[in-house]
Amino acid sequence: MISGNILKYKKITIAKYCLAIALIFNFLSCSNDAETVEEEIVQEEEVVEEEVEETPEPEEEVVVEEEQVEGVDYFLPNIDLSNWKVTLPIGSPTEVNPPEILDYATNEMLLPYMYNDSTDGSLVFYTSPGSSTTNSSYSRTELREQINPGSNSTNWTFAQGGSMKGTLAVPEISVDAGGDFHRTMVMQIHGRLTNEQRDLIGEDDNNAPPMLKIYWQKGKVRVLTKKLKDVNASDEEILHTDAWEDNEGYTFSEEIGNNQFTVEIIVSEGRMEIILNDNESVVYNDIHIEKWGVFENYFKAGNYLQTVDNDAFAYVKYYDLEVTH
Structure with a gap:
């Protein structure tokens, strides 16, 4: 009778053990998938940021020509x-x-x-x-x-x-x-x-x-x-x-x-x-x-x-x- 109970107990224990291992494996797998997804999201965000970022164009330099003044900059007879x-x-x-x-x-x-x-x-x-x-x-x-x-x-x-x-x-x-x-x-x-x-x-x-x-x-x-x-x-x-x-x-x-x-x-x-x-x-x-x-x-x-x-x-x-x- 006792032997039968022990055997029943071992089967339950092994089953619990297997269930526990399955849960742990599933948790780890989900965790890795989550990290992978998170990594991909971050990379996509980084890519988006790089695509959106614009280099400002340099301002065009305005050259103002000074008017030449007769008697100051040049002279005529x-x-x-x-x-x-x-x-x-x-x-x-x-x-x-x-x-x-x-x-x-x-x-x-x-x-x-x-x-x-x-x-x-x-x-x-x-x-x-x-x-x-x-x-x-x-x-x-x-x-x-x-x-x-x-x-x-x-x-x-x-x-x-x-x-x-x-x-x-x-x-x-x-x-x-x-x-x-x-x-x-x-x-x-x-x-x-x-x-x-x-x-x-x-x-x-x-x-x-x-x-x-x-x-x-x-x-x-x-x-x-x-x-x-x-x-x-x-x-x-x-x-x-x-x-x-x-x-x-x-x-x-x-x-x-x-x-x-x-x-x-x-x-x-x-x-x-x-x-x-x-x-x-x-x-x-x-x-x-x-x-x-x-x-x-x-x-x-x-x-x-x-x-x-x-x-x-x-x-x-x-x-x-x-x-x-």
């Missing part, structure tokens, strides 16, 4: 070219008249010879030996006054009067074989025959001599004017170019070197005055100036290099230029 044409040392030679000359800053043909230097507000005239005009062997980059823009026909007499004032400099000029600076002409008063005078003396053109030539020469300003070879020559005889010759000239005492200087020319009937830097002047009011009154005239300004030497050159800068009549 005080020159109105409306009544000037320019002759260049190229072509036969080449001339540019108004209004085309007003676009000199963008004219490719003019740019090597006539251009702005915005660092100091100058109009630069560059020249070197090249093409020359009919009555000269020298080359020039030079302005010629035109009272009526585009025409050479209207000019002025000493009786009508006029003045020209310019501030300029010769910052660079070549030297000759002996080491001396070449010279260049920077201003002129040039004579002109009327059509009637031209026909009277049988000339082919209206050219007359220059009454006034102003040079930059060895760091100084030198003036040459014309005088009659014979003061008793007739009104017709004095119309011929060979009736005139250069006078002895006048050199101002002030050394200007490569610095800025101002020259003013004032003419009236029977009188011509040239003033350097509002300080020193020379006046011509003799018989030669009186006789010169038969001619028409026009002003010239620029860079008229007085040499044909190879590799010669000159730069002339004009800061302002004004003509009145």
Whole structure:
């Protein structure tokens, strides 16, 4: 009887033991599954977070261009070219008249010879030996006054009067074989025959001599004017170019070197005055100036290099230029 009970007890115990092991195994399995599910959820959340996360775009830098101010950031010459044409040392030679000359800053043909230097507000005239005009062997980059823009026909007499004032400099000029600076002409008063005078003396053109030539020469300003070879020559005889010759000239005492200087020319009937830097002047009011009154005239300004030497050159800068009549 006891043996039967013991056996029954063992069977119950073994059954409980097996049940317990099954429960533990099931618990552990559920626990692992739960951890696995939890791990997957966390990973999914992490992935979602990575997908949602956005990198902010860098802010676009706004560049504000500062407005350039004339007279502060750059400088322009005080020159109105409306009544000037320019002759260049190229072509036969080449001339540019108004209004085309007003676009000199963008004219490719003019740019090597006539251009702005915005660092100091100058109009630069560059020249070197090249093409020359009919009555000269020298080359020039030079302005010629035109009272009526585009025409050479209207000019002025000493009786009508006029003045020209310019501030300029010769910052660079070549030297000759002996080491001396070449010279260049920077201003002129040039004579002109009327059509009637031209026909009277049988000339082919209206050219007359220059009454006034102003040079930059060895760091100084030198003036040459014309005088009659014979003061008793007739009104017709004095119309011929060979009736005139250069006078002895006048050199101002002030050394200007490569610095800025101002020259003013004032003419009236029977009188011509040239003033350097509002300080020193020379006046011509003799018989030669009186006789010169038969001619028409026009002003010239620029860079008229007085040499044909190879590799010669000159730069002339004009800061302002004004003509009145």
